[in-house]
Amino acid sequence: MRIGVFICHCGSNIAGTVDCAKVADAAKAFPDVVHAEDTMYACSEPGQQGIIDAIHEKNLTGVVVASCTPRMHEPTFRRAVERAGLNKYMFEMANIREHVSWIGKDKELNTNKAIDLVMMAAEKLRHNAPLMAKKFDINKRVLIIGGGVAGIQAALDCAEGGLEVVLVEKTTSIGGKMAKLDKTFPTVDCSCCILGPKMVDVAQHPNITLYAHAEVEEVNGYIGNFEIRIKQKTTYVDWEKCTGCGLCMEKCPSKKSYDHFNNGVGTTTAINIPFPQAIPKKAKIDAEYCRMFTKGKCGVCAKVCPTGAISFEMTDTEVTENVGAIVAATGYDLFDHAKYPEYGAGKYPDVITSIQYERLMSASGPTSGHIKRPSDGKEPKNVVFIQCVGSRDKSVNRPYCSGFCCMYTAKQAILTKDHIPDSRSFVFYMDIRSPGKDYDEFVRRSIEQYDTQYIRGRVSLIYPQGDKMIVRGADTLAGAQVEVEADLVVLAVGAESAAGAPQLAEKLRISYDSYGFYMESHPKLKPVETNTAGVFLAGACQGPKDIPSSVGQGSAAAAKVLSLFSKDQLESDPQIALVNASRCIGCYKCVETCPFGAVKEEQDRFNNPKARVIETICQGCGVCTVTCPQSAIQLQHFTDNQILAEVKALCPSMMVKN
Amino acid sequence: MSIRISYYPGCSGKGTSSEYETSTTGVCQALDVDLVEIPDWSCCGSTPAHTVNHVLSSALSARNLTLAEQEGFDTVTTPCPSCLSNLKIAEHKMRKESFREAVNELLDQPYGGGVDTKSVLQVLVENVGLDKVRERVKTPLEGLKVACYYGCIMNRPPEVMDFDDHEHPMAMDNLMEAIGAEVIPFPLKVECCGASFGIPQQNIVTTLSGKLLEVAKGLGVDALVTACPLCQMNLDLRQGQINAAQGTQHSLPIFYFTQLMAKAFDLSDAVQGMKRLIVNPQKALAKIGQADKEIA
Incomplete structure (x- = not known):
């Protein structure tokens, strides 16, 4: 074997604390090494050309590069040796940056350690064998899990790119959290008006198959060839027949059902279509409230349905879909403020969450867009917003910033003034985090043009007094305790991972962090990939995200799928x-x-x-x-013999005894 | 099955809050809880000592814990939250060896550690249990509308006190419900009453305790129920001062929870100690049993 060794300076990153020339000199004495040199930047164009030239000139059959971590540049150098005609697995990398120069200051010790690492790499290379990737066919269909704005964007982009898309949505309509919002920041345009057309596009696109009120049960297979079992949960309504006319909702006698779409603001009927723009616009029976299920008799909806779509005997069914790639876009849930007893733990009707406030402001909401407080239906004049409820608080195991609450609170304060011109809004905040495009200007607008009073400090207690809520907090800029008499308190609840996120991650065999958010392959360079080939991420399932970021990721994930499917066959990794x-x-x-x-x-x-x-x-x-x-x-590529060769190189005296 | 437990009455029990003391011992006796008073007990080291010197304060507590230990007890109970706080904090701090050594230097007999302190409230809720309390009730307090006020230190700091929710405790609420009273949730149940500021800066007490009375009044309750001699004193004895300072006309009885239990158990007037309350409780007590009559 003829081995060439290249010691990278990485500018001063390595050369600052490692004598690279000395390492190269030492490498010349290693078995089978016929060429060794140090180079300024091995990864640069001239650096790579130097390796290729050396392979040709010295007839090298294997290459060792001592530089940074293989996670950074192993693919780069493998491509370089491949270009020079070698098998790309006849290459080894010694990490003398992260493992040596960056962690030690003693140049002599560092140099010795670098020599050891290069020796190990060369010894392993001597035991390497060329490996060949095999090719296999791919199924160019994609599964998208979650029909929020990220999933919708990914589905539309994939479908437009010519792929067949299977979109699975847990609830009875796509739209996700964005469909519940009244307006969006920083442009204050109507959320449902900009999302609605996209939802319709999903419904009408010939390449998209939508399973609403369905969940992924099981995932088998691998990149290019996944087999997905999908549970179609029963709706007790035959959607083939349902026209979405809404007659059943008018006649349903069970009018006190929990309204999931409105997050408990107001009630709905046991059979319902969640909102007017729902896609698909189909009815579902909530068995928890339906009198047919709770009392055993009723059946009014079945009598009035003009198409005879109601079927109380309907059960869950299962479908299997075969796809080549998966995009998880399962979104997030909102923090449960019952964990804050000092804010009333959910027992005061006039202390509501930000999403409930969105529904109160929405023209299609339960109050037709008139802000009425839940306790007595009165229009509130003093509205207090409390930020960071379930964000940046270790005591409730939510140390992270949810990112979008500062912005939606500024928006809600602006909208409050628009709805009720003689109202006053107060915002208790920790820091204002508004780093997006036009975001800080928007917050300033809320403060300067809409007279929102921002108070820097945490709220320690909310309690009722008469028909008011007293909000007591610190004003840390004034160094004083403040009390505000509020008619309505809105808690800016933070984001947490969606219920069931870890269970789905296990089905998809992807990793998730300790809060249940899915782990991207690399926090900067591979934000929509996962460590499982063929599974991509979009939107807030990876971490709290606002709409622009979620849409961006939806498109990014779609681009990844499209580029994956641009080939007819995939190469399998031979390192198996x-x-x-x-x-x-x-x-x-x-x-x-x-x-x-x-x-x-x-x-x-x-x-x-x-x-x-x-x-x-x-x-x-x-x-x-x-x-x-x-x-x-x-x-x-990691056989016992190869690893033992490295160990033997590092500690020859100990290995002799065996 | 009776419970035998070491008992630390605290100084106020023998003076300003003797009605808390008589009703506590009476109620415990009625529930087969044998309170064994620590022989030769001394000051727990609260307010005056711990503002000056933590080692001295803890030494005062540790002396009492040692005496209880010598009697063969591993748990002490006390009605007073200030004593509870100081005894528990002393024990907590003395888990650190250097602090324990400093304390033991002041003591004739060193404290070995490991004696737990519980409030009488905790013992009644956890060791006796609400079922047994319910069984013992002779006259349910139906018709009496109360709010429970725990004070600021009964459950705080949570990592030391280790009992109930520190922001939203329910032990006393549940106990009052068990003896038949109607309990209205009190949003300020763990707020500060002003504590011992009644002496150096009275306006702090009249402001803070005034707020408690104001909110309680807004709830329409007949009385506040407390578990702390200092809270009770601020709200009851100083109610006149509060009214004068705030321009209010409150006349809200402030009971110890044990007094109402004694009432429900039909214990003697001497045990109940109602006469020792400053704000006349007769109007509130007269409501007991009225709820039924209204319905009838």
């Missing part, structure tokens, strides 16, 4: 587990431990039990490798 059938004793410990279900039980031609790895499912985690008592299953 492989069973040496002659050593396998068929104990199937690997089958039990594989987190991806990638190892299958099989029989050889003598009917001996053997394990086999399905290449397209294996993610190369290596769990099976350490489980196998026979060392029969080996992770390619």
Whole structure:
């Protein structure tokens, strides 16, 4: 073997605390190393050309680059050696930046450690073998989970790009949180007016199949070839027949049903269409309130339905869809303010959440857009907004900033003045976070033109006195305690991960953080990818996001799917587990431990039990490798021999004893 | 099954709040709780001592805990939240070795640690239980509308007090409901009454306690129920001062919760100690039993 070693300075990042020339000199003495040099930036165009030229001039058959982390530039250098005609797995990388120069100041010790790491890489390379990726066909259909604005955007972009889209929505209508909003910041345009047409486009697009009131039950398969089981939850209404006329809602005698769409502001009927612009505009029976289910008799809706769509016997059904990629766009939920006893823990009717306030202001809401407080229906004159309810508060395990509450509070204060010109709005805030385009100007407008009084401090107590709510808090700028008599208190509740988010993540085999938000593959460079190939993220399921960011991510995820599907076949990663059938004793410990279900039980031609790895499912985690008592299953590119070669290089004296 | 527990009455129980003391011991006796008074108990070290020196304050508490330990008890109960707070904080602080050593230097007999303190309220709710209280009721307080006021230190700081919700406690509310009273949720149930500022800066007490009375009045209750001698004194004894300072005309009886329990248990007048209250409670007490009659 003829190995070339390249030691990168990374400007002064590495060269500042590592003697790169000395490392290169030392590498010349390693077995099979025929060329070693130090280079200013190995990843730069001239740096890569230098590697390619050396391969040609010195007839190199393998390359070691000592530079940054492989997460950064391993693909870069693999492509470079491939361009020079080598197999891209005949390349090893030693991380002498994150593991050496950035963490130690002693140049001599750093240089010695860098030499050790390069020696290990060279030793591993000596045991490497060329690996070839296999190709497989992909199913160019995409599943989008969640019909909020992020999911809608992703669905429309994919559909416009010619892909078949399966959109699964948990509730009976798409639209998500945005459909509930009255207006949007910073332009104060009507939320439903800008979202509505997109929702209609989803309904009418020939490439989109919409499953509303449905949930993903099970996900099998792998990138390019997923099999999805979808549960179509029963609505007790045959949607093929339902025309959305709404006659059933007029006649339903059970008028005290919880109104999910209006977040409990007002009530609705047991059979209902959630809102006028719903897509699909179909009725559903809420069995918890329907008299047919609670008392066993009624059936008024069945009698009045002109198309005979009502069916009390209807049950959940299941459908299976095959897709090649998945976009999770499951959004977020709002913090439950019952965790704040000092704010009344939800027992005061005139202390409401921001989303309830949106419904009170919305023209299509339960009060037809007239702001009436829940307790007595009076128009409030003093409205107090409290920010950071369930945001930036460790005591309720929500240390993160929800990001959009400062903006929607400014918007709600502006709208309050528009609705009730003689009203006054007070905002208790910690800091105003308004870093978006035209955002800070918008907050200033709320303060300067709409006379919103911003008070910097937390609220310690809300209590009723007469028909007022007394809001007591600190004014930290004045250094005083303040009390405001409010007619209505609006809590700017923060975002938390959607209910059931971790369970769905486990079905999708993607990671989530300790708050249930889905983990992107890289926080900066791979914001819509996950670590599971073929699964992408859009919107607030990845972290709290406002509408522009959610739409941006929806389009970004769609672009990722479209670029994935621009090929007819995909290459599988050859760094996967492989069973040496002659050593396998068929104990199937690997089958039990594989987190991806990638190892299958099989029989050889003598009917001996053997394990086999399905290449397209294996993610190369290596769990099976350490489980196998026979060392029969080996992770390619990380075989026992390759790893032991590295260990041996690092501690030769200890290995002699074996 | 009777409960035997070490008892720390505290100084106010033997003086200003003797009606709390008589009703506490009476109610406990009626519920088979054997209160064994700590022999030769001394000051808990609250207000005056702990404003000057934490080690001294904790030493005063630790002396009493040691005496209880010597009697073979691992738990002490006290009706007074100030005593409760100081005894518990002393125990909590002395889990740190350097602090324990400093305290023990002041004591003849070193405190070994590990003696828990509970309020009488906690013992009644947790150890005796609401069912047993309900069983013992002879005259349910039906018709009496009350709000429960816990004061600011009964449940705070939560990591030391370790009982009930520190912002929204319910123990006393549940207890009052168990003896038949109608309990109106009191939004200021854990607010400060002004505490011992009644002496150096009376206006703090008249403002803060005045607010409590104002809000209670707005709720339409017949009385406030307290568990703290200092709160009770500020609200009851100083109600006249509050009225003078705030220009109000409150006449709201302020009971100890144990007094109302004694009432419901039909214990003697001496145990109930109603005569020791400053604001005349007769009008409120006369409502007991009236609710039924109205319906009839």
